[in-house]
Amino acid sequence: MTLLEALAIALAGLLAGTINTIVGSGTLITFPTLLFFGYPPVAANVSNNIGLVAGGVSGAWGYRHELVGLKRTLLMLLPASLVGSVTGALLLLVLPEAAFETIVPVLIAIALLLVVLGPRINRWAARRHTDRMTTGHAVALLVGVLLAGVYGGYFGAAQGVLLIGVMSALLPLHVQQINGIKNVLGLMVNVVAAVVFLLVQPEQVIWPVVGLIAGGAVVGGVIGAKVGRAMPPWLLRTVIVVIGLVAIVVLVT
Structure with missing residues (x-):
């Protein structure tokens, strides 16, 4: 590995860490960089x-203040991310990458619509129900987080967009609180997937x-x-949408 290659990979990691904490999709920087260098x-x-x-650790810690009072919500969602990430990581090791190529851009597009329409959906739901979250909302939320975990364990690019989209539509929370939850769930998915990779195919890990x-x-x-x-x-939602659209373009071209 040359010095230039090392610097480029480290810089890609920095950019990915920044983007992942704000939105997600940092893998769209690091993964192509590694492919460019022949990995x-x-x-x-x-x-x-x-x-x-x-x-993910530093990003989740940076959003710790937005997570105050949300322990119950996190405890409800973390098992879904856990199961999803294990499933996705195992799928990566047994399925061709082409298996997800068609559905992923569609999922991201749906997530972007949910990011944009999430506040309106929540206001509409609040007018129709007295409870903060119905059983139907809770089930839909758990299924959405589970599927995002499967995708995150499999590949991970734009996982944050999917999570924010689902939670924006189904959780009556401020977007910054949702982003804080997203960072914790994303960290869970990455940690679990990493453990699966290390246990099942440690020879695939390039430690440098x-x-x-x-x-x-x-x-x-x-x-x-x-x-x-x-x-x-409004700016955070705009950034999420822009990065999500870029992710779709990159994944379909």
Whole structure:
């Protein structure tokens, strides 16, 4: 590995850590970077996933104030992310990547609509129901988080957009609180997927790549938390939509 290659991978990790904390989709930076330098797709995906765990930790910690009072919500959603991420990680090891190529852009597009329409959906639901969350909402939320976990464990790019889209439509919370929950759930998915990769196919892990991405992602997570928490709701939603649209373009071309 040359010095230029190492610097490029570390920089990609920093950018990915920043974007993941604010929105998600940081993998769309690190994964193509690794492919550009000739790393095999599965090994690149596995190493990238493990490396980005470090950025997830710093990003989730940076959003800790937005999570005050949301312990019950997190405890409800974390098992769904856990099951989904294990399933997705195992699918990565047994299925061709082409299996998800058609559905992923559609999922992201639906998520973007939910991000935009989420506040209106919540206001409409509040007028029709006295409870903050109905049983139907809770079931739909758990299913959505489970499916996002499957996707996140499989590939991960735009997982944050999917999570924010689902939660924007089904949770009566401020977008910054939703972003804080997204960071914790995303971290859970990355950690679980990383453990599965290490147990099942440790030979796919390229440790120098993991270290470079992790170092950059830790710094990126701190930067992303500062930037994301300072954004007004309309700007944060706009950034989410823009990055989501870029993700769709990258994935379909």
